[in-house]
Amino acid sequence: MNDKILNTLEYYKMIRSLTGFAATSLGKKRTEELRPSGDLAEVKSRLQATDEAVKVERLKGPAPFGGIRDVKAAVKRAMIGGMLNPAELLDTANTLSGGRRLQRFVKAVHEDEAIPLLSAAVDRLTENRPLEESIQSCIDEHAEVTDSASPELYRIRQELRTGEARVRERLEQMIRTPSTQKMLQDPIITIRNDRYVIPVKQEYRSHFGGMIHDQSASGATLFIEPESIVQMNNRLTELKLKEEREIEKILRMLTAQVAEFAEPLLDNLEALADIDFIFAKAGLAREMKATLPLMNDRGFFKLKKGRHPLIDRDTVVPLDVELGNRYTSVIITGPNTGGKTVTLKTIGLLSLMAMSGLFVPAEDSSQLCVFDAIYADIGDEQSIEQNLSTFSSHMTNIIGILRNMTPKSLVLLDEVGAGTDPAEGSALAIAILEHIHKLGCRMVATTHYSELKAYAYERKGIINASMEFDVQTLSPTYRLLVGVPGRSNAFAIAERLGLSRAIIEHARHQVDEEDQRVESMIATLEENRLTAEAERKSAEQLHEEVAALRKELEQQRSRFEEQRARLLAKAEQEAAEAVKKARIEADEIIADLRRMAIEERSSVKEHKLIEAKRRLDEAAPQLNDKGQRPSSTSAGRSTKPIGPGDQVLVHSFGQKGHVVELNGDSEVTVQLGIMKMKVARSDVELVSTSAPKPAQQTVVTGVKRSRDDQVRTELDLRGNNIEDSIIEVDRFLDESFLANFHQVYIIHGKGTGVLRTGIQDYLRKHRLVKSFRLGNYGEGGSGVTVVELR
Incomplete structure (x- = not known):
């Protein structure tokens, strides 16, 4: 794809928008180099990386790129023996530190959510803590070499500060002397040529001796270094030279360390550029509210509510279009300013964005195709930024397209055949469209020629489309209507604007009868479409309401079942606990009875004790692992009739009881322990038809003992x-x-x-x-x- 087509489809404007989301100069350069790819695997990999960055920002917020600088030039200069200045060394250390923070950030996200491409990108980063710490120990945050960089530098600076203090003290004594103050322009100490001087009036120049370093613009003030401090200033100058040599020594030492780590540093910069570029794409997707498109290389694309990204989101009209399934070419007709050119640019630009690994401003599950090339001949006559297209310029572009296109190309033609005689132009347009269609390209073309409406209607694989126009308001709606050719609406517009009806009727008679029938057919189609669309919207609304009601009912039923199961499990658990407690107490009583029988040689029958214990065990409800009653299959239930006195099993409670009475054909009254309750006949199963046992039985044990009838104290x-x-x-x-x-x-x-x-x-x-x-x-x-x- 050449630059002219990318510029025509406003691809470079999108690149400039993308660049604004890069956090570093490294990422900005990478975004400026972005171009569409015709390889499906590469495009999918690009989109996956963008999707991972979107996921990271959604889960953890923006990635940390603080401190990362483009130090490529400084590193290369260090490799050839140059000396880096403190600022370049500090940027190098900060870049190493920033890369380490970024790596830790991405790895932390990768532990919770799979982001393989970003994880692989940060794996390319190499740490060098010794170099980072060495630079930071010698250079402070203001890019100044610190005193602690070396013992010699510390000694020099200590001596330098002491010498400066002595010089200032000597000069302070001098300017405070009353006899000297009258000779000074101002009682201050200043510096000229890195030497301490005082401002002396012109007429007292010979009083101080020493050297003159500067004078004021008027010549009335001379900046003199008094003779008494010349030697002291000389010493300061000597110390400053030593300081500079020591600083140079330190910088060369640090530069040598950078040179040793140069190759990994350059690799780090490439990896950081890639990572910043990926997160810039995520930032653009967030800003546009864009989504991940599904990609294919079968020549099929289907945009759902696609928006041109450079048009205000609040005003742009979404675009729905499909190409490559039932038809491979779309011919759009309609009036000027109706949005035909914007439709072409939207299709082209969104395809280029997806092929570049960018999310597209459209609904989820929109599908786009990877083309080997996209060709466009778009002359935007409504734009003052471009010259008006002529027939020759159109033909030059189209000839180039016909020469280079392949069956895997996308061709976008605006006002094909325009700029010449309508009869010849329409014939030429049909021939060009037919040639492109036979080759198998995917094509979207716009035109004003009514002959192309009939051509599209007759050809298999080509479909008419139009931009909707509201005759009542005399304004376009910018909606694309696929399957309906556009009307000129010239007579309707003229009538609405007040043109005489007689003139309009005369004009109608000048139109060919065949054209009138076509316009009438289109009007009928449009009326039917509006009716069908209204009915479809009504049906969709009803469908949504039914779906919402169904969802609500399902939720209520689910909540009811959960509550029922919870209450039932709670009741059974409470019953089990009560029986467990009763069993413990019964065990204690039976143990006491046995002991008393042994001690007093009474006749407690052991089999009666065992029988009482068995009945108590059978009274306990049987619970499964989930706290629910064990289910019984209908095949195992008795089909014999149930009558009063029969022993039955109540399935809903998991308890055995006795039938007290029958309540019609559907209910029975059952005695369960001390409770009587009505249950459904289908919920009980016959156990035995033996005579019912009393609801409560007392185990009678005879304990023989000798004692008085009167209990004494x-x-x-x-x-x-x-x-x-x-x-x-x-x-x-x-x-x-x-x-x-x-x-x-x-x-x-x-x-x-x-x-x-x-x-x-x-x-x-x-x-x-x-x-x-x-x-x-x-x-x-x-x-x-x-x-x-x-």
């Missing part, structure tokens, strides 16, 4: 051994607890104290004993233990 154990006494104490405490006694007395006597000790050891571990003590005076003393129950 004291137990006399005198004369018993320890084993028998402990059995009696345990029975006595149980009876006292059930009788709701809070304090009881155990009489064991004093004796040797063995019985008392054994009983008190047992009391310490008993579950019903809160505390115990020996009896007080009047209670029996140490022969009685007083027990306080819980």
Whole structure:
């Protein structure tokens, strides 16, 4: 693609816009060198890089390019032995530091989101912390060599500062002397030729001796270095020369380090230029609100709401156009200023942008094609920036296009055949379009000739299009209408402007009858199109409303199902916890019963205890891993009729119960534990038809023991051994607890104290004993233990 076509399609204006988003001079140079590519793989790679940069900016914000400078010239000068100045060395160190920050930034994003191309680009950056730190330790942020750059420089500058202070002190004493002040123009100290001087009046020039370094414009003031400080100034000059030599030594040392790292530095600059260029494309995409186009090399493109990027986004009319599927050529007709030329430029410029790796201002999933070349003959007669096109200039451009185009080219022709006799021009235009169409190029052409409307209508693979024009307002709408040829609208416009109806009717009779039929057909087509478009918009609106309602219903159903499952799981969990708690308590009671049966030799039946435990286990709801009831297949359900008293399984609760009564054909009342509830007949499954068991059963155990009918508050154990006494104490405490006694007395006597000790050891571990003590005076003393129950 030559520069003339790129300029015609305003490609270079886009490049200038892109350059404004580059953060460094390196990136700006790279953007200025950008040109479209005809290789599909390269174009896809360019677009992928831009997409990655857009993703980075969306997730983490702008990339850090601070401190990065184009030091290529300085590095190359260091390679050939030149000496870099402090500013160039500081820029080199800052560029190394900035590249390191940028690398760390991109790598951090790559850990969270895949950005392979940008990650590979920053992998090209090479660090050199020693060089970076060496430069920064010798040169400060103002590009000045620091005192600490070398011990010798530190010594020289210390001596220099001391010498300057002495010179100023000597001069200060001199200008403060009253006899000297009258000889001075001003009592100040100044510098001329790097030497300290004082301003002396002309008539006192011989009083101070020394050297004259300068004089005022009027000659009334001489800047004299007094003889008394000449030697001191000489010493300062000598120190300054030493300082300059030491600084040069330091700079050459640093320059040598840069020269050693020159090749990696130059590679870094190339990588930084590429990275800045990629992020500049992302910045342009953000500014234009552009999207990633889908690319192909099949000659197919489909723009959805495509906008010319150089026209204000608030005023531009979006463009919808497709080419390369059902038809390969589009012929656009319509009045001047209707937007035909803008349409051509939009198609051409957006194709060039996509082939350059730039996002395009269009809707998502727009498709564009990689052409081997784009040719354009566009004479913008409405632009004052260009000369008016002539027939010869048009023909020169078209001949060049016909000579160079290939089946994979895109050809854009504006006002083809214009500038000559209409009959000859239309015939020539048809011949040119036919030649391009037969070659297989993708072509978009604009024209005023009505003969081309019929040509496009008759040829397969070519379609008419027009720019919409509102006759009521006498203004174009700039909308492209594919499939509908344009009308001239000359008579309608003239009538709206007030031209006599008689003149208009006379003009109508001058038009060929065939042309009148074509205009009438176009008018009918346009009317049908407007009606169809209105109906389509109405249908789309209804479709959107139905889709929104359907989405809302789906969300409500999903929320209901989630809430139902959550409540059901919660209820089952609570039931399981209640049963678990009951099982623990039952286990404790059964354990107590067994112990009492053993201790008192009672006749508790073990199989009854096991049966009670089994019923308790069966009462627990069965939960699956997700807290839901296990499902039952319909194949496993009994088909026998259900009647009152039958044992059934209620699937919605996962519990077994007994049918109390039938409520019609659809519901049954079921006894589940202590609850009665109505459930659907389809939700129950017959387990057995045996007679129903009571809702609550009491496990009766017979515990035989010998005791008085009247429960007493004291137990006399005198004369018993320890084993028998402990059995009696345990029975006595149980009876006292059930009788709701809070304090009881155990009489064991004093004796040797063995019985008392054994009983008190047992009391310490008993579950019903809160505390115990020996009896007080009047209670029996140490022969009685007083027990306080819980």
